[in-house]
Amino acid sequence: MIGEGSTGGIGNVLTTSEGRTVRTEVQTLTVGGKQFAILPWSEYEQLRALARAGDDRDLPALPEPDAQGNYPAVPYARASLARKIVRRRWAAGLSQAELARRAGIRPETLNRIERATRTPGVATVEKIVRALERAEREAAEVHRAAEQELAARAGGRPKGRGRIGGAGKRKRK
Helix, strand or coil, X not given: CCCCEEEEEEEEEEECXXXXXXXXXXXXXXXXXXXXXXXXXXXXHHHHHHHHHCCCCCCCCCCCCCCCCCCCHHHHHHHHHXXXXXXXXXXXXXXXXXXXXXXXXXXXXXXXXXXXXXCCCHHHHHHHHHHHHHHHHHHHHHHHHHHHHHHHHCCCCCCCCCCCCCCCCCCCX
């Protein structure tokens, strides 16, 4: 049973494990003394992707050091690159097949890179990075559009974007 509640709004800035920040506009609702967060679905999906990106269980393992404490260079570089690509792909909400399509490479190639069984060339890495950057920009645009839609539904406009209520409007003569 839902009792009486109160609502409010707060802005949050979250920092990912890679040091990126995500700004969210969260509406809060207090019901029965418990506080709940209400946020647009696109923000929920983005937060879910970021949470998954921090999960190392599905990432290729980094190799163990030898007796002198040295790591094997090529396997370590492969695994490190693979982990970065996988985390960014998850954060962007892309499947392997979709990232491969956007990068213009074969899905099998991306799969081998992400499993750290193949060392990609510079051109292949550049294609993957460009595709990830485009996907991240697209996600940011969707996020901004969702913020504007949320603000419009709430009867306001996002901060710093134009006038509210015609304040400062000049009359034409």
